[in-house]
Amino acid sequence: MFKVLERIFKDKIATEQIALTGSDRLRGKIEGSCNSDCLNKCAKACPVKAFQVEGNDYKIDYKKCLFCGKCVEAVAENAAGDLHHSSNDVMPMLIEAGVEATADVLKNKLGRSLHVRHLDAGSCNACDFEMGALSNSYYDLHRYGVAFVASPRHADLLMVTGVVSRNLEQALKMSYEAMPEPKLVMACGACAAGGETYGDTYAIVGAADKVVPVDLYVPGCPPRPSAMIVALLAAADMLKEQM
Amino acid sequence: MSIMKISPEAMHETAHMFSIDNYHPLTAMFGRDETASGLGYTIYMVFENFEKRDMDIAKAVFDPHGHLEYETLTKLVPAAAWFEREIKDMFGIIPKGHPDPRPLVLHENFPEGFFPLRKVVRKNQQERGKREYKMRTSDGEGLFEVPVGPIHAGIIEPGHFRFSQAGESMLQLDAKLFFTHRGIEKAVEGKTPDEALHIVERICGACSVSNTWSFCQAVEKALDVKVPRRAEIIRTLLSELERIVNHVGDIGNMPAGVGFNPAISLGGRLKEQTMRLCEAVAGNRFLRGVIVPGGVRQDITHELIVEIREVLKKVRFGVADMGIMFKEQDSFQNRVQTTGIVPKEVAVDLAMVGVGARASGFAHDSRKDFDYGMYPELDFEVCTHKSGDVAARLLVRLEELEVSFKLVDQLLKLLENCEDNTLKADLAYNGPRESWGISESPRGSNFHYVALDNEGKIDRLFVRSASYANWPAVPFAVTGNIIPDFPLINKSFELCYACIDR
Numbered sequence: 001m002f003k004v005l006e007r008i009f010k011d012k013i014a015t016e017q018i019a020l021t022g023s024d025r026l027r028g029k030i031e032g033s034c035n036s037d038c039l040n041k042c043a044k045a046c047p048v049k050a051f052q053v054e055g056n057d058y059k060i061d062y063k064k065c066l067f068c069g070k071c072v073e074a075v076a077e078n079a080a081g082d083l084h085h086s087s088n089d090v091m092p093m094l095i096e097a098g099v100e101a102t103a104d105v106l107k108n109k110l111g112r113s114l115h116v117r118h119l120d121a122g123s124c125n126a127c128d129f130e131m132g133a134l135s136n137s138y139y140d141l142h143r144y145g146v147a148f149v150a151s152p153r154h155a156d157l158l159m160v161t162g163v164v165s166r167n168l169e170q171a172l173k174m175s176y177e178a179m180p181e182p183k184l185v186m187a188c189g190a191c192a193a194g195g196e197t198y199g200d201t202y203a204i205v206g207a208a209d210k211v212v213p214v215d216l217y218v219p220g221c222p223p224r225p226s227a228m229i230v231a232l233l234a235a236a237d238m239l240k241e242q243m
Numbered sequence: 244m245s246i247m248k249i250s251p252e253a254m255h256e257t258a259h260m261f262s263i264d265n266y267h268p269l270t271a272m273f274g275r276d277e278t279a280s281g282l283g284y285t286i287y288m289v290f291e292n293f294e295k296r297d298m299d300i301a302k303a304v305f306d307p308h309g310h311l312e313y314e315t316l317t318k319l320v321p322a323a324a325w326f327e328r329e330i331k332d333m334f335g336i337i338p339k340g341h342p343d344p345r346p347l348v349l350h351e352n353f354p355e356g357f358f359p360l361r362k363v364v365r366k367n368q369q370e371r372g373k374r375e376y377k378m379r380t381s382d383g384e385g386l387f388e389v390p391v392g393p394i395h396a397g398i399i400e401p402g403h404f405r406f407s408q409a410g411e412s413m414l415q416l417d418a419k420l421f422f423t424h425r426g427i428e429k430a431v432e433g434k435t436p437d438e439a440l441h442i443v444e445r446i447c448g449a450c451s452v453s454n455t456w457s458f459c460q461a462v463e464k465a466l467d468v469k470v471p472r473r474a475e476i477i478r479t480l481l482s483e484l485e486r487i488v489n490h491v492g493d494i495g496n497m498p499a500g501v502g503f504n505p506a507i508s509l510g511g512r513l514k515e516q517t518m519r520l521c522e523a524v525a526g527n528r529f530l531r532g533v534i535v536p537g538g539v540r541q542d543i544t545h546e547l548i549v550e551i552r553e554v555l556k557k558v559r560f561g562v563a564d565m566g567i568m569f570k571e572q573d574s575f576q577n578r579v580q581t582t583g584i585v586p587k588e589v590a591v592d593l594a595m596v597g598v599g600a601r602a603s604g605f606a607h608d609s610r611k612d613f614d615y616g617m618y619p620e621l622d623f624e625v626c627t628h629k630s631g632d633v634a635a636r637l638l639v640r641l642e643e644l645e646v647s648f649k650l651v652d653q654l655l656k657l658l659e660n661c662e663d664n665t666l667k668a669d670l671a672y673n674g675p676r677e678s679w680g681i682s683e684s685p686r687g688s689n690f691h692y693v694a695l696d697n698e699g700k701i702d703r704l705f706v707r708s709a710s711y712a713n714w715p716a717v718p719f720a721v722t723g724n725i726i727p728d729f730p731l732i733n734k735s736f737e738l739c740y741a742c743i744d745r
């Protein structure tokens with residue numbers, strides 16, 4: 001056992017600075033050009049109506065986007081521009097009416113705390129696994145004063161993953177009501193934020209904001225752990241303002 | 244693929260023939276609405292035929308205007324219990340004499356008489372009403388109940404558990420699941436396999452590759468498409484990577500059930516290393532967006548092969564270290580040995596699959612039982628243990644990791660020597676077709692059934708994930724153990740709810 005611990009100390013892997021860049025193939029934010037005659041093809045290729053045509057240009061609804069790469073593929077197939085996923089600018093985070101927050105929130109990181117309750121409202125569990133990864137030694141979320149708590153009664157922030165299913169609608173409402181004021185809600189991932197992943201079915205209510213008021217949206221399917229951390233720190237800032 | 248058509252009265256006899264006389268486990272049982280083609284409602288029964296390395300399929304046909312009921316099979320084939328309840332919820336076909344007539348998938352806020360998978364119901368038809376769902380409890384002096392969930396203390400998926408306790412000992416566990424039911428099987432109806440792909444990939448995070456692969460296999464088999472060799476190698480490689488990620492994550496998570504922190508921490512870093520590798524390979528940490536019907540979308544370049552080798556070499560050492568940590572820690576061994584036992588007979592009766600089955604001495608592994616991917620060409624062993632306890636499930640995972648590392652080595656060599664650079668075959672749709680696909684997910688065999696209509700759109704998709712087959716064993720495993728061991732036992736199975744619930 002001590003030999004193992006010694007090896008762990010020696011392999012020099014330590015908690016990292018949070019970086020918003022990813023590996024070369026990572027499908028992050030969508031950038032680049034798309035000829036106007038290809039716009040409609042992209043919109044058609046998009047499985048969740050996230051690729052939207054506005055006049056001669058496109059706009060991505062990041063709340064819904066699955067970062068699946070189908071729009072990029074459509075442009076490449078038709079040689080209609082250089083639309084691509086950025087691997088540097090991994091994922092933006094949206095606050096209320098679509099204002100983007102950036103990594104700036106990482107800079108002033110002291111003097112706050114945030115207690116988070118996770119709620120799986122109907123996820124595929126990938127978002128939840130990524131939340132679990134936040135506590136590993138690479139990300140070590142606790143160093144920012146953010147902690148996961150066992151009950152909504154102890155929480156400042158409700159972190160919702162997954163599209164709200166009919167079977168969990170009541171649990172989501174009750175958890176929200178059980179939280180003390182001031183409280184915030186974060187819709188984490190394309191399901192909770194955009195609600196389009198599976199389309200409309202008899203068993204789905206929709207995005208989280210159909211059931212409870214949402215303050216922050218984190219795009220991604222699933223969002224990368226670094227994106228979640230940026231979002232959590234922004235939430236801590238918002239909470240401070242409300243106090 | 245041939246399907247035996249039978250009458251509802253003959254279901255019993257057929258199940259007896261396959262399951263009791265021939266010892267073939269029931270892989271799946273599901274309903275389908277074929278009223279449009281004039282056939283009526285049907286119930287498919289799928290049995291695994293080890294000797295033929297194939298599935299035996301029988302289909303009972305119900306007249307939609309007649310009595311929609313049949314004699315339950317659960318008393319004969321215990322593995323049918325959940326399937327029958329699900330068919331009742333979805334199609335309204337009643338298994339008479341079922342030992343547990345409660346609903347399964349649809350909870351209290353759905354009205355009685357609403358059968359969502361019938362074709363007359365629109366995809367997004369929202370019906371609200373009331374139905375009863377009673378939790379099973381025990382009565383007696385000094386007994387008490389502990390309700391837990393659906394929202395749990397940790398970051399885990401939702402399920403409601405009701406423990407009947409005599410002091411610390413669990414007498415009985417009743418679980419209410421299907422909270423994350425999203426109606427996925429209905430959502431993909433009327434879509435082409437390509438259009439449905441993003442949904443299938445998102446049935447479950449832990450087994451994305453396996454779900455996608457089983458689905459694509461079913462489609463390809465139905466349409467007689469031959470997948471290029473290079474694509475097969477890449478798919479098999481991804482599937483082994485997925486197993487490594489999950490097994491590493493699971494062995495790192497099990498110590499959380501007993502508060503063994505150094506092991507949790509080591510497991511967490513190993514898992515992160517493997518997930519970063521996945522992102523480098525696929526562009527997504529859950530390996531999404533590579534497998535498509537007909538083949539794969541991205542190649543694995545020479546640089547990536549080098550990276551995979553490098554990262555896995557480190558992870559392999561780390562896994563060996565975890566093994567040492569577990570072995571040398573007596574207090575840990577004390578907690579995991581003889582805890583949460585599933586005897587082999589139970590594993591066979593419930594038609595368990597994957598790690599759960601293998602840890603109870605039931606050598607069930609689709610990689611060996613069926614011919615798919617590159618597995619027939621690869622050299623590997625199925626790992627089993629006999630004790631059926633938490634320790635056995637841990638050891639099976641540790642040993643399988645070693646097997647997977649070796650498989651990846653073999654696969655990378657095959658990839659380097661593969662001359663053919665085609666990644667994808669074209670699909671051509673013609674006429675109504677149907678078939679099944681299977682792949683071994685990290686949790687066990689994952690079965691998909693796809694029926695396409697004459698325009699090549701999905702008429703029925705049925706998904707039986709490994710977790711679905713193994714969940715009924717959990718209440719068995721916990722009975723008689725103390726309640727503080729529940730998290731440990733639960734983690735030793737590490738079943739996902741997302742792919743049970745769909």
Ligand code: SF4
Nearest residue numbers: 046065066068069071
């Ligand atoms: S990457 Fe986003 S915008 Fe593009 S097709 Fe996929 S979901 Fe639509």
Ligand code: SF4
Nearest residue numbers: 123124189190191221
């Ligand atoms: S956003 Fe994507 S990863 Fe998250 S729950 Fe939905 S499908 Fe799963």
